[in-house]
Amino acid sequence: MGMFDYVRCDATLPDDRATGEECQSKCMDCRMDLYIITSDGRLTKREYDGDGCPSSGAATRVDYTGMMHFYAGPHTYKATFFRGRLEELAKEGGAE
Numbered sequence: 001m002g003m004f005d006y007v008r009c010d011a012t013l014p015d016d017r018a019t020g021e022e023c024q025s026k027c028m029d030c031r032m033d034l035y036i037i038t039s040d041g042r043l044t045k046r047e048y049d050g051d052g053c054p055s056s057g058a059a060t061r062v063d064y065t066g067m068m069h070f071y072a073g074p075h076t077y078k079a080t081f082f083r084g085r086l087e088e089l090a091k092e093g094g095a096e
Contacts (some may be wrong), residue, residue, distance in 0.1 A: 003030040009068040010039040025070040041086035
């Protein structure tokens, strides 16, 4: 089993699924960190605390440019960022 990061998307998902659900991604550092896409489209991160979960400390902004794919059950989403700001959020193929 490989490592991954958690993603919580507080921004509105393109298929009206509930936001705030913890998803998984293998697109970032794969260190079990928690990446949060805030409701206003900023990318933040809480680092892994070494005990199996993200730290409870304050999230820090991530100045990331690129794509992040994240998975929630059979659903896959693609988030595109420019300098840590969400530019696009789309649903990819998968079960409906």
